[in-house]
Amino acid sequence: MSSSLWDxxxxxxxxxRNRAVMPAMGTGYGSPSGEVTDRLIxxxxxxxxxxVGLIVTEVCAVHPSGKGFVSELxxxxxxxxxxxxxxxxxxxxxxxAVAAQLHHAGRETFAxxxxxxxxxxxxxxxxxxxxxxxxxxxxxIEELVSAFAAAARRAREAGFDAVEIHGAHGxxxxxxxxxxxxxxxxxxxxxxxxxxxxAREVVREVRREVGPGFPVIFRLSSxxxxxxxxxxxxxxxxxxxxxxxxxxxxxxxxxxxDSPGNPTCPGFHHPExxxxxxxxxxxxxxxxxxxxxxxLHDPRLAEEVLAGGKADLVAFGRQHLADxxxxxxxxxxxxxxxxxxxxxxxxxxxxxMFELKPVTCTVNPACGRESEEExxxxxxxxxxxxxxxxxxxxxxxxxxxxSGSEVRVMERAEEPGGQLLAASRPPGKEPLLGxxxxxxxxxxSLGVEIETGVEADDEALSLESWRGVISACGASPVIPSLxxxxxxxxxxxxxxxxxxRDVGGRVxxxxxxxVGMETAHYLISRGCAVTVVEEKEYPxxxxxxxxxxxxxRALRESGELFLAAKVLEVRQGSAVVSVRGEVREMPVDAVVxxxxxxxxxxxxxxxxxxxxxxxxxxxxxxxxxxxxAVHSGWxxxxxxxxxxxxx
Numbered sequence: 001m002s003s004s005l006w007d008x009x010x011x012x013x014x015x016x017r018n019r020a021v022m023p024a025m026g027t028g029y030g031s032p033s034g035e036v037t038d039r040l041i042x043x044x045x046x047x048x049x050x051x052v053g054l055i056v057t058e059v060c061a062v063h064p065s066g067k068g069f070v071s072e073l074x075x076x077x078x079x080x081x082x083x084x085x086x087x088x089x090x091x092x093x094x095x096x097a098v099a100a101q102l103h104h105a106g107r108e109t110f111a112x113x114x115x116x117x118x119x120x121x122x123x124x125x126x127x128x129x130x131x132x133x134x135x136x137x138x139x140x141i142e143e144l145v146s147a148f149a150a151a152a153r154r155a156r157e158a159g160f161d162a163v164e165i166h167g168a169h170g171x172x173x174x175x176x177x178x179x180x181x182x183x184x185x186x187x188x189x190x191x192x193x194x195x196x197x198x199a200r201e202v203v204r205e206v207r208r209e210v211g212p213g214f215p216v217i218f219r220l221s222s223x224x225x226x227x228x229x230x231x232x233x234x235x236x237x238x239x240x241x242x243x244x245x246x247x248x249x250x251x252x253x254x255x256x257x258d259s260p261g262n263p264t265c266p267g268f269h270h271p272e273x274x275x276x277x278x279x280x281x282x283x284x285x286x287x288x289x290x291x292x293x294x295x296l297h298d299p300r301l302a303e304e305v306l307a308g309g310k311a312d313l314v315a316f317g318r319q320h321l322a323d324x325x326x327x328x329x330x331x332x333x334x335x336x337x338x339x340x341x342x343x344x345x346x347x348x349x350x351x352x353m354f355e356l357k358p359v360t361c362t363v364n365p366a367c368g369r370e371s372e373e374e375x376x377x378x379x380x381x382x383x384x385x386x387x388x389x390x391x392x393x394x395x396x397x398x399x400x401x402x403s404g405s406e407v408r409v410m411e412r413a414e415e416p417g418g419q420l421l422a423a424s425r426p427p428g429k430e431p432l433l434g435x436x437x438x439x440x441x442x443x444x445s446l447g448v449e450i451e452t453g454v455e456a457d458d459e460a461l462s463l464e465s466w467r468g469v470i471s472a473c474g475a476s477p478v479i480p481s482l483x484x485x486x487x488x489x490x491x492x493x494x495x496x497x498x499x500x501r502d503v504g505g506r507v508x509x510x511x512x513x514x515v516g517m518e519t520a521h522y523l524i525s526r527g528c529a530v531t532v533v534e535e536k537e538y539p540x541x542x543x544x545x546x547x548x549x550x551x552x553r554a555l556r557e558s559g560e561l562f563l564a565a566k567v568l569e570v571r572q573g574s575a576v577v578s579v580r581g582e583v584r585e586m587p588v589d590a591v592v593x594x595x596x597x598x599x600x601x602x603x604x605x606x607x608x609x610x611x612x613x614x615x616x617x618x619x620x621x622x623x624x625x626x627x628x629a630v631h632s633g634w635x636x637x638x639x640x641x642x643x644x645x646x647x
Contacts, residue, residue: 002306002307002308002309003019003307003312004019004303004306004307005018005019005020005299005302005303005306005330006018006019007019009053009289009312009313010289011054011162011217011248011249011289011313012162012213012214012215012216012248012249013213013214013215014097014161014162016053016054016097017051017053017095017096018051018052018053019053019302019312019313019314020051020052020053020054020299020302020314020315020316020327021052021053021054021055021251021291021293021313021314021315021316022047022054022055022056022096022315022316022317022320023056023219023251023291023293023315023316024056024058024059024164024166024219025058025318025320025321025348025359026058026059026068026069026349026352026359027040027043027058027352027358027359027368028069028071028352028357028358028359029043029071029358029359029368030058030071030072031071032070032071033074034061034067034071034072034073034074034080035074035079035080035083036073036083036084036086036087037083038371039368039370039371040073040087041086041087042370042371043367043368043370044057044087044090044091044098045090045091045093045094045370046324047096047324048090048091048094048095048096048098049094049324050320050323050324050325050326050327050328051095051325051327051328051331052096052316052320052327053096053097053313054096054097054098054162054313055091055096055097055098055099056098056099056100056164056217056251057073057087057098057099057100057160058072058073058101059072059073059101059103059166060072060073060074060075060084060100060101060102060103060151060155061073061074061103061104061105062075062076062102062103062144062147062148062150062151063104063144063147064076064114064115065104065114065116065118065119066103066104066105066106066109066114066144066147066172067105067109067113067114068103068108068109068113068171069109069113069356070113071358072103075100075102075151075154075155076147076150078154080154081154081157081158084100084154084155084158084159084160085158085159087158088100088158088159088160088161089159092159097161098160098161098162099155099160099161099162099163099164099215100151100155100158100160100164101163101164101165101166101219102148102151102152102155102163102164102165102166102206103166103171104144104147104148104166104171104172104173105118105171105172106118106120106121106170106171106172106174107119107120107124107125107126107129107133107172107175107181108126108128108129108131108170108171108257109129109131110129110131111131117131117132117134118131118133118134119133119140119172120133120134120135120136120172120175120181121135121136121175121176121181121182121183121184121188121189122135122181122183122184123135124181124183126170126181126256126257127258128170128257128258128544129257135184138186138187138188141188141198144172145198145201145202145205146205148165148202148205148206149202149205149206149208149209150209151163152206152209152210152216153209153210155210156210156214161215162214162215162217162248163206163210163215163216163217164216164217164218164219164251165199165202165203165206165216165217165218165219166219167199167218167219167221168219168221168253168264169221169253169255169256169257169264170221170224170255170256170257170258172198173198173199173202174220174221174256176188176189176195176196176197176198176199177195177196177198177199177230177235178195178229178230178256179195179228179229179230180224180226180228180229180230180256180258182195192230192234192237192238193238193241196238196241196242199242200242200245203216203218203245203246203247204245204246206246207245207246215248215249216246216247216248217248217249217250217251217291218242218247218249218250218251219250219251219253220235220239220250220251220252220253221253221254221255221256221264222235222252222254222275222279222282223254223255223278224254224255224256224259225254225255225259225260226255226256226258226259226260229256229259232281232282235282236282239282239285239286240285240286243286243287243288247288248288249288249289249290249291249312249313250282250286250288250289250290250291251291251315252275252278252279252282252290252291252292252293252311253275253294254274254294260549260553261546261549261550261553262345262349262544262545262546262549263294263546265317265318265345265348265349265546266294266295266343266546267343267344267345267428267545267546267547267550268342268343268344268429268431268550269427269428269546269547269550270294270295270343270546271295272295272296272297272298272301273292273294273296273301273305275292275293275294276292276294276296276305276311277310279291279292279310279311280308280309280310280311283309283310283311283312289312289313290312290313291311291312291313291314291315292305292310292311292313292314292315293314293315293317296314296315296319297316297318297319297322297340297341297343298340299316299327299330299335300330300335302314302316318341318343318348319341321341321347321348321359321360321361321364321367322339322340322341322342322361322363322364322367323338323339323340323341323364324364326338326339326340336438336441337438338438339363339435339438339442340431340434340435340438341361341363342362342363342431342432343431344362344547344626344627345545345546345547346362346625346626346627347359347360347361347362347367347627348360348361350545351627354542354544354545360627360631362625362626362627362630363435363630365395365630365631365634365635366634372638375638375642376399376402376638376642380403380404380405381403381404381406381467381641381643382400382405382406382467383406383407383408383464383466383467384400384408384466384467384468384469384470384637384640385407385408385410385456385460385461385464385468385469385470386400386407386408386409386410386469386472387409387410387456387469387470387472387473387603388410388411388412388418388471388473388474388620389411389413389416389417389418389450389452389472390416390417390418390419390420390472390474390618390629391417391418391419391420391435391436391618391626391629391630391633392418392472392617392618392619392620392629392630392632392633393409393411393418393470393472393617393618393633394409394416394436394439394440394443394633395629395630395631395633395637396470396472396617396633396636397409397443397448397450397633398439398442398446398637399633399634399641400637400640400641401443401446401447402446403637403642405641407448408448408464409443409448409449409450409451410451410454410455410456410460411450411451411452411453411454412453412454412455412456413452413453414452414453415452416436416439416440416452417433417436418472418474418618418619419474419494419619419629420432420433420435420436420626421433421436422493422494422498423497423515423518423626425497425498425522426497426518426519426521426522426525427522427525428547428550429518432626456603458606458610461606461607461610461612462610467613467640468612468614468615468640469604469607469613469614469615470615470616470617470633470636470640471603471604471607471614471615471616471620472616472617472618472620472633473600473602473603473604473620474597474599474600474618474619474620475597475598475599475600475619475620475623476598476600477492477493477494477593477594477596478593478595478597478598479492479593479595480593480595482567482568482569482570483568483569483570484569484570484571484575485570485591485593487571487572489570489572489588489589489590489591490570490590490591490593491503491590491591491592491593492592492593492594493509493511493515493516493519493592493593493594494515496519496522496523496592497518497519497522503523503528503589503592504527504528504589504590505528505529505589505590506528506531506587506588506589506590507523507528507529507530507531507588507589507590507591507592508530508531508532508533508567508575508577508588508590508591508592509530509531509532509533509592509594510532510533510567510591510592510593510594510595511533511534511593511594511595512532512533512534512536512539512540512541512561512563513534513541513594514540514541514625515594516532516534516592516595517532517548517551517552517555518551519592519594520532520551520554520555520559521550521551521554521555523592524554524555524558530555530558530559530560531559531560531561531562531586531588532555532559532560532561532562533561533562533566533567533577533579534561534562534563534564535564535566536563536564537563537564538563539563562577562579563580564580565578565580566578567591568583570591571585573587573588573589574586574587574588575588575591597619597623599616599620599621600620601616601620603620604616604620615636615639615640617629617632617633617636618632618633
């Protein structure tokens, strides 16, 4: 029997208003001691207002040794109860059900976080974190089983509607389950049945603690997607035992921290619905509802999944960060109004893991700052001038318009988008143009038309009594002055990406930052033989990120990358390059430069000279990522609309 996203659904005795789930996503919004904060509650309440059926909290540590990051929520002591109670009540008041996710990081943490050596089924470090864990004794395993059960009891007493046991992504339960991380020879290892024992015992004791009617969800990685890990064929025969112990629903993800390309949080280059077919296979083998997660941003795709009987519920993760009200918009058929997730990972998982900062969203600067957003309501004012309709300028204009302010946008190019017009050309990056289109539509709905092909000159600055000017003029690419760079074989990366320069054959890309690596990927996809050279000793684009992994893989498979390499001279048909001090001549048909940009300051200087309050944003300050561009536009506009100094 097929179902719709908007149909009600049941997990155990819990009835949900629809089949949409917001899965657990770490935020870093908890306090340093692991307590719930007002910021976290405001963030979750905003998502509950959007109409989702079930919200699963971010990870909640069942034991002090299980915290994966400093601000991870705690549920291992009664002192956490007041905050947990407030969180559950606030979400439920908005009509969504709420589940607490029970978690132990195992080896996927640091001694600096937990104050001791991490623990695991076997003393094997993960490649991702490199921490050598201590092997758990049987007595300690039994204590952790009890800790999961006690945490489940607290969740129920705090008013949560369900619990979700985190058995995925290479955390402790997943570590026990996998031959990749579990080399034990006692009853908790040896074969699939032995490795599943810890999970079974956790489920059994959780069920005993919460009673027969309280929903228990189990989140699992359907395949680890790495050499030495398990696959779906290994897992399927083991799942009925979890259901027999008391699991009411299975939440299907994939991958672990060590999986190449980070499929746990799929990026640009992963397919939509990455876990759908594995979820369908699991659904056929178990008698409980299956929730599927993984790059499912569009409710229309979710409808196809449900109608095809491949899952019972669909989890929208990062889409809830990008647009908290996307479900309400979809229910009304307003798909053009939805701000879709780009799968860029810049503001969410990569910010939390690599920058150790609370999450946000690249295209939704208000994510996690809901209380700040309230300051914009009914502000009005203006007029304001925004010069430049790249990502920073578009966001600045949106924020001003949403405050009720009068705003005018001037863009010298013939179409808006700025750097995104080029950045959207490499394979997988097409969603960037979707955001530009959304921003145009949103501005139009607010009564703002972008004036393209218009130069903001002295006359424009004197047209009105501008209350403020936001300069989002971007940056101009540079090509260094070297012997031969005046030759016609030289091109700038953005020219190539935009199709203004046609290069082919053997191409040397200079610079292995994001622009250079993405240009290389674009040229490889067009059949060019590509070599990338980078002056630094290490790659500026980390292979550990999802996007970085695929860019480096493309070069490994179809090109070359030389680090500590410097172009000395360009010739007609070749380039002289120093690679770690060794000078060599490389045959090339074109040299494409991606070595940086110079911020454009002229407009801001003119505006200030005219006595206008002026703020520069985006690349006009310093070339950076899309995240920084969008957020700088938001922050500058917030300050202007509220009559504050921009930071």
